[in-house]
Amino acid sequence: MQTTAEYYCAYCGETNLSFIDLSAGSQQSYVxxxxxCCNPNILYVRVDEDTLDIEIDTEYEE
Structure with a gap:
């Protein structure tokens, strides 16, 4: 099952929309x-399995 969530780019601060695969677990990370701005962001995704609330933190990829 997939859903979408917004995150802010670590480089330019603009809002982005990402597809989240809920079947991949409650903690995920990917680039x-x-x-x-096309710069790569490392996304750290946390999914509350009870409420399906999604939290995303980003950082620069070095």
Whole structure:
């Protein structure tokens, strides 16, 4: 099952939309390019399995 969530680019601060695979577990991390500035962001995704609330933190990929 997939859903979408917003995150802010670590480089330019713009809002991005990402698809989250809920079946991949409650803690995930992966790299996704910003849809605005094209820089790579490391996304740290946490999913509350009871409420399906999604929290995303980002940082620069070095």
């Amino acid at each position: 996704e390019d910003c849809q605005v």
